[in-house]
Amino acid sequence: xxxxxxxxxxxxxxxxxxxxxxxxxxxxxxxxxxxxxxxxxxxxxxxxxxxxxxxxxxxxxxxxxxxxxxxxxxxxxxx
Numbered sequence: 001x002x003x004x005x006x007x008x009x010x011x012x013x014x015x016x017x018x019x020x021x022x023x024x025x026x027x028x029x030x031x032x033x034x035x036x037x038x039x040x041x042x043x044x045x046x047x048x049x050x051x052x053x054x055x056x057x058x059x060x061x062x063x064x065x066x067x068x069x070x071x072x073x074x075x076x077x078x079x
Contacts, residue, residue, distance in 0.1 A: 017044035021054055021072055038070060051075050 011017045020041045024034040038056035056070040057063055063070075 011044055014044045018042065019044055019047060021056075021074070023056065023072070038067060040072070047076055047078065049076050049078050 018041050020039065022039045023037040025037055026034050036059060038058060039061075040054050040056050042054065052074055054072045054074055055063065056067055056072060058067055
């Protein structure tokens with residue numbers, strides 16, 4: 001994939017903030033709903049700068065058979 005998807009946001013209270021990564025299958029139709037694939041939530045206080053691998057989980061937040069090696073590769077910059 002040749003996509004750069006950047007997000008930036010302000011964190012008011014880092015000690016209780018969570019960062020959620022969610023993966024959907026996108027449907028190109030006017031009434032099509034995007035299908036949930038996987039997600040991961042990380043406390044902001046645990047994030048470190050650099051390129052990181054974020055493990056993905058199913059809708060029940062479990063790493064079932066199909067998610068054992070699934071992850072997102074993200075670059076994190078904290079200013």
